Amino acid sequence: MLDLMTVDSAGDISPAAPATKEELLGRVAHGDQSAFGELYDQIAPRVLGLVKRLLVDHAQSEEVTQEIFLEVWQSASRYEPTRGGASTWILTMAHRRAVDRIRSSQAGRDRDAKIGIRDLAVAYDHVVETVEVRIEHERVEKAMTRLTQLQRQAVSLAYYGGFSHSEVAEMLHIPLGTVKTRLRDGLIRLRDELGVAS
Template sequence: MALVARGDHAAFAQVYDAVCGPVLGLVRTVLRDPAQSEEVTQEVLVELWRTAARYRPSRGSAMTWVLTLAHRRAVDRVRSAQAAGERERRAALLARTPAYDQVVEQVEARLEREQVRRCLRGLTELQRQSVTLAYYQGLTYREVAELLAVPLGTVKTRLRDGLIRLRDCLGVGA
């Protein structure tokens, strides 16, 4: 392995001959697909050539190290295939998701508008005027106060009380 780490082609040929069969056998037991097994085996042997310098004899035999590389690579391939299958399954589910239903959306919006109108009718006249001017006509609190000829603090109080009653009537959480 030390010679392979230094780029010795002849040493790599010997290591290749010694580990190729066991690597292919291990990978095939994990993947079960002969074509994928051969591909992963080739990836492992290329990785062996590029990373031979990482081998540490004190941690185990070269065969154990290579088989560990092979097992990890095979498991990665299985996980990748499972993830791809899951992505395809989710995409298929999304494709079956019903399209945007414009009629339903219009009905729901109309019902919401009706509920808001009903709740607005439940406000006092002063609250309804303040809310309508501020939120439906876009006036500032100061402009509402000037238009209704009341102090700014009164407008703020009417708006706060009106919005609280609207919130309660619409069933919106605090």
């Protein structure tokens, strides 16, 4: 299983990879099922990893992952490469879907706050990751250390926990307006640390 994961993820950067995700997505938009299969192989572990980070339950995470890929299939024609990479497009969709699932299910409400607040490092304990993933992880982890403790908590609860800003406010016992500020300032700081600019 772990071997498989490594092989699959390594495909992301393999020089032998015949097509980029963007090219594949372009073909998917025209109904190319084999391109869809290839795209799926390249990015499904990323999508499921993220969804499972939020939902925890594996079976439910696979369901949501299926929804996400059906949506990729349905709306591939709406993807515009000039606006960003295919991974960005798909992972944004994935996060949104996972959050929607949490908001819509009672199970989501019962989740413990620690799901969101636990350290990135904890989730990484027993993971065999590729070089690419490791580098990305370390970069983000390092950037996270530049945030204030409260910014970090708020961003983690919202992004990794899937909690709404009002839920975050309740958990951290701070006013909603303060949460908004922290989320925005925290993300801006992360943006600058990570060198994200359009």
